Amino acid sequence: MFNPEVPYDIPALPINGIETIEVLKKVTPAARSLTALNQVARLFTNQNLLVNLIPILESKSSSEIENIVTTTDALFQHDSDTSNADSATKEALRYKTWF
Structure with a gap:
């Protein structure tokens, strides 16, 4: 029976089968990309800017x-104030609030 006061005991992930040659060959390019x-x-002077761009572009x-259809410029111009934005821009910015 579920009890919200008791944490769920998550089973350990299986280690066997994860460190395959295919996986290990992809680790180095992924690490380079992250670097x-x-x-x-x-x-960036404000690193949060990079994270805040993603929802706007996704919307x-x-x-x-x-x-x-709207432009990226219109989305950035009206991100904080949509009072003068066209209907397409307003609708696209509504998607951003769903993330």
């Missing part, structure tokens, strides 16, 4: 699926 991203992020892509 490159880390170096680029250090160039643009998601809205395009539904044929709601």
